[in-house]
């Protein structure tokens with residue numbers, strides 16, 4: 001355990017101080033918390049029953065979110081293949097993979113919603129900024145995964161094919177690719193799931209998809225409609241996860 | 253009789269290693285012979301076999317394989333590589349591919365690069381692969397994935413891949429180290445028998461003197477990168493093997509006995 005001796009006491013002290021500081025400087029007032037109950041009840045009251053007339057909007061929004069996720073993932077895959085190779089220590093020298101890995105870490109550190117806002121500013125409203133934002137944001141993770149897939153390949157079969165007289169491309173096809181294919185498939189499906197989940201809310205900043213309707217209905221106090229859209233989103237997330245679990249089991 | 257392997261005054265050190273892995277090694281193997289390399293761990297058996305396979309550079313001395321000299325600084329041209337087949341200590345199979353695919357991989361160097369890339373083996377390639385599978389007694393496993401096989405079955409696939417390559421020299425690095433005694437006998441019989449019927453030369457390393465005696469015509473003993481003895485099997489005596497595998501003396505200042 002880390003909590004031992006002086007270091008342990010110092011760590012505990014630091015954590016206690018951080019919690020106290022957060023309470024003292026945030027306006028956490030119990031009176032406000034107490035009055036929240038009836039308000040939330042009122043909020044829920046207005047959400048029920050959910051308005052089923054927004055089916056058309058739900059369909060349109062979900063389809064657009066799905067398209068953003070698919071094209072965003074495609075863009076990320078296209079970017080991640082070369083970047084993944086350049087970030088792998090088996091394919092390139094440290095002088096290349098170190099800066100590329102730093103770049104990928106930097107990309108991962110920028111939140112998707114921030115990229116989306118910038119892209120809305122750059123290319124205007126609609127699904128396009130969403131697609132670009134998802135592709136950019138997902139590359140930070142996917143390229144790293146691809147590099148790890150390349151580096152995780154066992155060397156012995158490659159040497160065996162070399163010994164048999166196979167050239168580099170033939171070795172890539174028959175010794176490297178069969179080993180990394182399932183990892184790449186699993187990682188890409190995983191990233192697609194994340195992309196779909198994350199792009200559900202992109203509409204809130206105007207970057208397309210179903211999030212647009214949630215934002216619109218909440219702003220205009222049409223909570224019953226917002227509730228329907230929210231239910232649709234929850235159903236989608238559960239469905240994605242179920243499909244994903246089934247798919248991932250195939251790639252082992 | 254022509255010479256399959258000729259090694260003269262060969263020395264080699266791995267990059268970063270303090271001691272040479274091979275020191276002034278000289279020997280020759282006639283075409284069609286079966287020769288065993290015996291020696292404790294770290295003796296240099298794997299290093300010597302990999303070097304003969306053209307996978308190590310930066311050595312000194314003279315080495316010629318199947319009548320052509322090896323270049324100490326450059327891998328051999330790929331056209332010559334299929335003539336030397338290698339059976340790896342840890343099989344080196346593509347685990348997720350089928351048995352047949354792995355055996356066909358042995359033919360990649362014999363195909364035109366385009367055909368190899370497109371993955372379209374000819375009838376002839378398939379026939380050779382199927383024959384190799386049958387010779388190794390695993391014709392019925394052709395469609396199985398390698399990761400579902402036992403150690404003995406994998407070793408057969410590795411040998412079948414090597415045979416499909418149609419090598420004139422077979423180098424096998426401890427081909428039976430992962431197998432039980434009965435399986436070990438079968439595999440060595442298979443390997444040396446297949447070499448004999450194909451007119452190929454076999455050089456294999458082993459830790460088991462009794463097996464080496466049974467399946468090799470000549471035995472080369474190695475220790476610390478040097479050749480300690482090189483004798484016809486009939487002349488190998490137990491004292492020589494015991495000496496080869498004797499313990500290293502007490503290491504000064506540590507008080508432990510390192511067993512090699």
Ligand SMILES: Nc1ncnc2c1ncn2[C@@H]1O[C@H](COP(=O)(O)OP(=O)(O)OP(=O)(O)O)[C@@H](O)[C@H]1O
Nearest residue numbers: 266267269273291292293294295296297298299300
């Ligand atoms: N890649 C490497 N880098 C540095 N040193 C190495 C490397 N491979 C082997 N060596 C060293 O070279 C020497 C010979 O090793 P080698 O693998 O050839 O022995 P071996 O006889 O095959 O042993 P074993 O019976 O355990 O397989 C050893 O001292 C080993 O530590």
Ligand SMILES: [Mg+2]
Nearest residue numbers: 297298341425
């Ligand atoms: Mg070895």
